[in-house]
C-alpha cells in the first residue's frame with residue numbers, strides 16, 4: 119500500500135527506518151530559534167535536509183513546545199502553505215504538523231503525503247478533514263495541551279494509558295472508514311510526560327507497536343529527556359538524540375522525527391548494515 123510520494127508501506131517487512139526532518143516555520147521554534155520563519159530560510163533548510171538524505175520533511179507552523187501559546191488559523195496557513203507549495207515537488211515526502219482541521223484540508227489539497235496531528239485528530243472536524251484522501255496519518259498522544267501539559271504530568275501507568283488513548287483514536291478513525299494502512303502512532307515524547315514517563319515509553323516502543331498493531335513514529339530529538347541524561351543544552355544534543363532514535367528503531371520504530379538529519383541518516387545506515 120503506497121501513500122502519495124511515500125514509496126514504501128508503513129507496514130510490513132523489508133522496512134528501512136525513515137528520517138523525518140523538522141522544519142519549523144514559527145518565530146519561536148524551540149530549537150531552531152525561529153530563524154526559518156521567512157520562506158527563503160525555510161527553503162534553504164529544506165534543501166540542506168534533502169542534501170543530507172531526509173525522507174520526509176515535517177512542516178510546522180505552530181510551536182507546540184511546553185508553554186507555547188496557540189497560533190491563529192490565518193497565521194498558521196500563511197506560514198505553512200507557501201512552504202508546502204514550494205517543497206512539494208522537491209523530492210522528499212512532505213508532512214504537515216497541525217491539529218487544525220482547516221490546515222489539514224488545505225495541506226491535503228496541496229498534495230501532502232502525511233498529516234501529523236499532535237492532538238490525535240480529536241478536534242471536531244479533524245477526522246472529516248482527512249477522511250477523503252490517501253495521505254498517511256500520524257496519531258500522537260498528548261496529555262492536556264501545550265500550555266498546561268508539563269505543569270504536573272501524571273499517570274497511573276503511563277504505558278497502559280498511552281496505549282489505551284492510541285487505540286481509542288485508531289478506532290475512531292477506523293470507524294470513520296479510514297484505511298488502517300494510512301495510520302501510524304506516536305507516544306508523544308515530552309507532551310505531558312516527566313523524564314521518567316518518557317523513558318518508560320521509549321523502553322515500551324515494541325509493546326506500543328505490538329498492542330496497537332500500527333507502525334510507530336518516534337520524535338525525541340533534542341528534547342528535555344535527552345538533556346536530562348546527557349546534561350547537554352539543546353544545541354548539543356545531536357548525539358544523545360541519535361542514541362534515542364536508535365533505541366526506538368531497534369524496537370521497531372519506522373520513522374524518527376529529528377533536527378539532525380545527516381547524523382541520524384548515517385547512524386541508521388550503520389545500524390541497518392548490521393541487521
Ligand SMILES: Nc1nc2[nH]c(SCCc3ccc(S(N)(=O)=O)cc3)nc2c(=O)[nH]1
Nearest residue numbers: 148182183184258304306307308337341342
Ligand atoms: N508526531 C510528532 N510530532 C511532533 N511535533 C513535535 S514539536 C516539539 C514540541 C516539544 C518540544 C520540546 C519538548 S521537551 N520539553 O520535552 O523538550 C516537548 C515538546 N514533537 C513531535 C513528536 O514527538 N511527534
